[in-house]
Amino acid sequence: MNPLLIVGLGPGGRSRLPQENLSALKEARAVLLRTGQHPSADILIEEGIAFETCDDLYDNADTFEELYEGIASRAAALPEGAAFAVPGHPLVGERSVARLLAMRECRVLPAPSFIEVTLEACGEPLSTALQVWNAHDPEGHFPDPRSAQLVYQVDSRPAASEAKLRLMRFFDAEHLIAVVQAAGTQEANVARVRLHELDHFEFTPLTTVFVPPVPIERPHGFYGLVEIVDRLLGPGGCPWDRAQTHETLKKHLLEEAYETLAAIDSGDPDKLCEELGDLLLQPLMHAQMDAIEGMYDIDDVIAGISDKLVRRHPHVFGDASADTADEVLANWDAMKQQERSGQPTSILEGVPDAMPSLLRAFEVSKRAARVGFEWPSVEEVWKKVEEERDEFLRATRSGDAARAQEEFGDLLFSLVNVARWHGVEPEDALRRMVDRFCARFRDMEAAAGKPLRDLSAQEWDDLWRRAKSSEAGDPAE
Template sequence: MTATLTVVGLGSGNPDRLTLGIVKRLQSASAVYVRTADHPAMSALQELGIASQSFDKLYESLSSFPEVYEAITERLLEATRTASEGTEIVYAVPGHPMVAESAVSKLRERCPEAGIALTILGGESFLDEAFVRLGFDPIEGFQLLDASGIRSHQLQPELHTLIGQVYDGFTASETKLCLMEMYPPEYEVVVGHALGVEGEERILRVPLYELDRLDGYGNLSLVYIPASREEASRRRTFARLHEIVGILRSPEGCPWDREQTHESLRKNLIEETYEVLETIDEDDPDHMREELGDLLLQIMLHAQMEEELGTFNVYDVIEGLNDKLIFRHPHVFGDMSAGNAKEALQNWEGMKAEEKRRKGLQPEAESALSGVPRDLPALMKAYKLQKKASKVGFDWDNAVDVLAKIREEADELQEAIESGAPADEQALELGDLLFAAANLSRFIGADPEEALTRTNRKFVSRFHYIEERLRSRGSRPENSSLEEMELLWQEAKAQERGE
């Protein structure tokens, strides 16, 4: 029979709150270890003559909290393994052993593997004091977060939120920055130091932006963010967006939104996509933010329609996307590697094919051209079709050969026009010429859609120059000769070149 290991809680800080059972366990132990000697309850242990060893030096010698907790776990396991049979090792921690004690969680996992009997005796948690001293009922909705690992996506303004382990000013600053992603700078928060400890307790109410300007942060400090049911606090949450879209589509919502179908909103989805692209071209972040919201609304509406039918909801969409991103990035979330973008793309394509196999499909039996959306803009679709064909060797050898093909197609178009061929035949020849031009783009490393967009933009800029110059002369394009406009066109080109 080996020694046993018992973990006890020293309570929130008031020595008078130590339970009689825990005191007896400490007095009878063959060895007592404490996570830190910097705790108010340690004075009671000293008065009772209970000797202990702290792990404070580990915090000084190791560079991160995970390393500290791993070291504490190893030392306690070793101490228990080497102790005399039938004796008891006690490990005392601040507060309750099961609240914000990583080493205790590790012991619960590893003691059974090591054949060590582990007992955990609860003490008063800092939560008990927080509920009383800060005056809120957790049944209204409550979450407890760790300042060292807090993330903005965890925040839920409609819940009472306690953030523990705010050890110092730096941690308070990091906490503030995270909170300000969800709450306004003026939102009132509460800082509590040594709650329930006579002579040491301090409770301060400050606007959020002042959180890291306070002194006195330490082992017994926490931050409390009161729950808010106000609309302003929920505006930045995805859950609120989902709720609003559901209301708009409800019988009590907007008549126009209720009438929409996938088909009626199809054109809106396309238009909003192109409006986002326009903001990218304009390099206008403020406008982009607005247009991305409009595009997101279209996605939310389509997902809401399916939610009403019971097929799926937007959270199913998010889950599917998360799964896909993780699966197709084995070089990030798995054991594969990718040293550059080309290797990463190869991994993506490989995992994409594996997804199809898992669905019972045979990617090897599919056409090399499969996967190109039917309704893509024609120029973009031509580019993607040619790119897929090139992967299986159906391609020109070089750009010179493609240029020769473009000249050939131009000659055929000219012949069709000069011979008076039917309009449909001329259109087909024009399509061949455009298709060949799109093919050339791959050989010179240009996207044909982007190249034509730049040319369109250039044309608009130059034509606006012509209109402005003519307007300054009291004229308009329709009242001017082609020669006059051509001269202004050349002026615009010269200005672009800085001449």
């Protein structure tokens, strides 16, 4: 079977439709247009070329993916000697063509795309990078303000609004842009407006938007930060940063993690935003230090965690089902076993020895319970607490310090299990309690009026009660 002919119709003006393409359509056994809602369809009518369209699929498809698949399937079923025609250039912005090329052998007759005629209409010489993206998929694109932006398929006010919101994350709202209507036709029109005015127009399938680049030193967002870190670590960078190693940065990673926890506890979103930035810097420093040595970089780190998240969430990205958090965790454990070549491993593998002991105990307890090592009820856990309390007291009375330490550890671990049964995070609970104690003690220091060592037991008690009562919403003892 001969290849299916895919014909580009150009942007809509007769002068932009190559004669070779027009002749091929006249000679075709049958002609299928992706859409008849395009100026090029009128040219075919004038030339006496009969055709059918896929416009009915636009009305019946629930999603764009379903639409493109339907168009490609219809085109793939065309008989030998037929032609499938699309606006513009078949290989530019035509998702149905991308699917069709995977279904059937094809031959493409090119034509001018919306890119050339939009730039021509704007009178914009292209001397920098150009990013081209679909207004119906704004989140799938990450604009770099140093590059010009060309947004196509801005065919409705909602699409324009979504594109505007995406662009305003990277460009100033007052940035001057061009809204281009019907580029490449006699009806071509260009409106120069501010970015925030983008969705104040009437739109058609022939509307495109051109956004000039901004002369900035580095991109906004994450990759701007990557460039800064690379500069700090590179030749001529910061002597302190260049002297760091993974070992010397360990303490800074811990400090920033704890400062982030404090920001979460404070309830201050501005503080949390700041601390998350400080925390983000740490893995970036580690990754880019190894990038200098040619091992891996932050993109490899992101690719690894992205693949892992998709792989371990088949109930979201695949066909598996998990209706509860417990089912998710069970699937997670099974997948981790598979990732280790099916070799049996401990359920406790992956719990870092360096974790804070209370947090580590909580995680170990949770994992053991997930595979069945569990008490039948919380009442039984409380009985275990009483048992460990008695054993600890006997050890202290015997004067055996080593045994007392061991028994106190057993008591703490039992209390961790009580916390787990009641849905309490023990590390978080203890940290918050210590924060409350520190705040109360500082209040007592300020209110004492004399050296603390000179306070009587009653004065200590009064000051403590005063400090507690000054806290809003303080829980009862």
